[in-house]
Amino acid sequence: MVAVASSRNAAVWAALAEIPDPEIPTVSVVELGVIGEIDFATRPEGGERLRVQLLPTFVGCPAIEVMRAQIGERLRALELADEVEVVVSFATPWTSERITPEGREKLRASGFAPPVHIGSTFSGDSLTVLSIATCPYCASRNTALENAFGPTLCRAIYYCADCRQPFEQFKSI
């Protein structure tokens, strides 16, 4: 039973790993760290329900409904349970620390500076990291914050004084 359960979970994670983030499609929802707990449970009316927690990067992220729909559709196609429920949850707050090492590398390769590590605590003081960004194009640290708010809620805008390129950083939060 345990082996069956774990192989089903593995199938779910494998399917999730193929779902791209709608705004930065080189990164999967798993690499972005927006998947919380997944579990199979018996429904009171019979049959089983697969439940997946989706953790928004930002509370107002407009991509969340797109993600929810894509995840639901993909997991239903696996036919591992009678019902698939994708629940948007704040029980575990998403933080930029949840992005996997692979996710960070893919962000960098597609021109986004990955977030600076902020550890487990977060306060105004943690945002001294705002002054730190490594240029994703030339790896220079000679960069300056242009705007702590960018084209989407989760990005900030910087400028590299060495290769003279503006670039975006996924926000530390």
Next chain:
Amino acid sequence: MSDLDTQTRDALAELLLAMADDEFVLGFWDSEWTGIAPILEEDVAMSSVSQDEIGHAKALYELLAGLTGDDADKIAFGRPAEAYRHAALMNHARTDWAFSIARRFLYEHADAVRLESLAASSYEPLADLAVKMRREETYHLLHFDLWLRRLAEGGEESHSRLRGAIEALWPDAQAVFAPLAGEARLVAARILPESLEALRARWLERVTERLQAVGLAVPPTAGSPEADGRTRRTDEFAWLHGEFTMVSGSEADATW
């Protein structure tokens, strides 16, 4: 939390509606700066901050809808202007940049104090949301503290406009902490871990310190906020309400 008794649930609904309306209405006012902010970077920033606030409002309306069995969109867009419960601070049009910055400064600190306290709420869905919202609001706080300084120390005109705005908004800013009918019940249940009056005292301390640091006088506070701080409405808000309900009102129950 279906184990809440009816009166406690009603009190919680009142708190959630007050917070959601604060974020929703301020988000709409400041979204008006999109395209016309004083500098391009601020255009992006104010738009992003406003989007955060509308997002927070959405999450709070959804919590409320889950509690009362209503629909979040209907709560947000389906009420007459007089049924909104935002603080009087949000009754005013955006006016000039100094006025909008003064309001954001006063509100962000009030919201920060409120969220810090609610992070320890016994009502878990609200505590979870408060923890998450606080992380985003940290960026807002830094941003508007910086703008307060820029305008206060920028020059004679920016200083005097900012001072005038702080003075004009000061009484209505207190209304973020205006008493709620079910407040005692919420405090007893630790849903609201501290009284609104205790939160207001903390807010007052923080904004006083920051205003003084940039050479702005702290206006006199005339005692506790008035009971109608979240119910009195203005023509300016009635106009905004007409704007933000225009699309939803043009076709009832439309979907897209």
